[in-house]
Amino acid sequence: MSDQSRALPDRPSLRYLKLEAKRRLSAGEFAMLHQAQLAIAREHGLPSWTALKEHIEAASHALMQVRWFMSRFAAADTPEWTPPDEEELRRHFDDHYLSLLPPDTLIQVFSSVAQQLREDLADVRAEPLRLHARIADLRVEAATEADPPYRLRTLRLYPLETKVKDPRVAAPATRTFGAVPEEAAAVAAESFAELGLVGLIVAGATGDGSVWVTAQGWASLDQDEALLPEHRFPASSITKLITAVAVLRLVADGRVRLDEPANAYLRTIRLADDAVTVRELLSHTGGVDNLAPMFDDHVPDLVSVTGPVVACGGPRGTFAYGHGGYALLGQLIADVTASSYEEAVSRMVLQPLGMSDSWFPRSVPATGVAIGHRLTDEGLFERVPTQISVVPAAGGLWTTAADLVRFGLGWSSLLPDALAREALRPQAERGDSPGGQTGLGWGLVLPKDVAGHPGAGSGYSASLIIRPGLVSPGGGQTWLVVTNRQVVVEAINERLALPIA
Incomplete structure (x- = not known):
């Protein structure tokens, strides 16, 4: 250890210093990690690792901006609160961030967590x-930003799970x-x-289109x-993207017309409303009634689920997410191709894309699948019956x-190309997603240049997103997240597609 003090860089990284302490521990310079950390702190003129940490945090522009944000939005759920105007927001958020999350949407989103913002920061x-x-x-x-006035270019809030007490999930491989x-x-x-x-499975592809997967737990x-x-795992509602592409293939072949x-x-x-179009079914704007329940231990005949005539009780032209419209699209595929839905989609989508490990089981799969779990009130995991x-x-x-x-x-x-672009063209605003729109099957967030679809069932969650880029093979990027517990996972995908660094 040097006996002379070294100045910290202009932008010191506590993460880097932690890694440096671990490196020196591994190299045998010290017997314990805290000894290595103490040595590094003293080498930079500070008496302890805690003092070094506090010194770095005091110089954090990001911390100061977050503290402003907390103080400004903590009262957003009270009658006397006045939201910041656009000029004030632009003093604290850069232009790119406000293009992704416009001021009105930003205020709506962050106002919803006002109660949490009244708490203190922890684990800083x-x-x-x-x-x-x-x-x-x-x-x-x-x-x-890297330069004054150091406005926020990223601010993300994710829900945390804090009550897991199951020792079996410690140290996942x-x-x-x-x-x-x-x-x-x-x-x-x-x-x-x-x-x-x-x-947890996270997957994507490298720049040359090579697929990678990391599975943990x-x-x-x-x-x-x-x-x-x-x-294998259930794609759940991500299946709707497969169905949408199959329908669009029939459109491309001239066998079906969108409008x-x-x-x-x-x-x-049949649909109760003779006027509902194929496009409206694809974009959830046909007013078709939803279906329930959606899960069982086997697949019955569709007519026993829907009845011979499916009601259309909602307003046409307004987005309302549901399963009824896609049930009819599956039947449309079967009727037009004179084969089962499963056979037609396998032939038109799965096989051409090399999706050889994908299928539509008629009963609960017995082997080779991840098992769904739920968390009990005691913080322990238990198996969810597979459906x-x-x-x-x-x-x-x-x-x-x-x-x-591979599908993404x-x-x-x-x-x-023209039909693929049409699939990613906004068809209607999504009321369930700030700034979101719907394409033909795809959910769209145009400011972020991403499209995708979530999937959730009893004991499972998944999210597939793409950054389309050029609408051609290899022209975009794809990320997938899947878990065998039903939780919100879209935030993980956003971290992959829109990294902070």
Whole structure:
């Protein structure tokens, strides 16, 4: 250890200094980690590691901006609160951030967490331009511009799971396929702990289109079975994207027209409203009634689920997410192709994209699948009985992470360019997602240049997103997150697609 003090850099990184302490411990310079940390602190003229940490945090522009944000929005749920105007917001958020989250939307989103913002920051990891911390049950990530006035260019709040007490999920093993980027591996590891998971798969593709998968945790806690990249899981509502592409293939072949009434193609089951079009079914704007229940241990005949005539009680032209419209699209595919939905979609979508590990089971799969779990009030995990979607076209696909990444990368190659672009063109505003719109199957967030679809069932959650780029093979990017516990996972995908650094 040097006996001379060294100045900290202009933008010191506590994370880097932690890694340096671990490196010197591994090199044998010190017997304990706290000794290495103390030595580094003293080398920089500070009496302790705590003092070094506080010194770095005091110089954090990101921390100062987050404290402004907390103080400004903490009273947003009270009558006397006055929201900041655009001029004030632009003093604290850079222009790019406000293009992704316009002022009105920003105020709406952050006002919803006012109660949590009245708590103190905890678990703070602050650097001059970056911050990771916790507020109540929220994880905070922030980053500022590199130069004055150091406005926020990123601010994200994620829900945390804090009540997991199950010792079986400690120290989860990780297994990979392909070349997993370091950033993705770090996001997966952090998210596993933050969300309280049994198993987590994160997948994507490198720049040359090579698929990678990282799987962490367990496929089954009861059987002590590790989660592997090749484990299958229910895609749930992500299946709707597969169905949408199959319909668009029929459009490309001239066998179906987007703006024709769906009843012109339906034979077995019909819509109560003869005017509802294929486009409206694809974009959830046909006013078709939803279906329930959606899960069972086998797939019955569709007519026993929907009845011979499906009601259309909602307003046409307004987005209302549901399964009824896609049940009819599955029947449309079957009627037009004179084959089962499963056979037609396998032939038109799964096989051309090399999705050889994907299928539509008619009963609950017995082997090779990740088992769903739920968290009890005592903080322990228990198995959730496995069920499958009673409507294959709306949620019946079982697949692997690698296969869904292949779909995200290659779906547009199955369509003419103009039709693929039409699938990603906004058809209606989504009332369930600030700034969101709907395409033909795809959910769209145009300011962030991402499209995707979530999937959730009893004991499972998944999220597939793409950054379309050029609508051609290899022209965009794809990320997938799947867990065998039903929690909100979209935030993980956002961290992958829109990283802070």
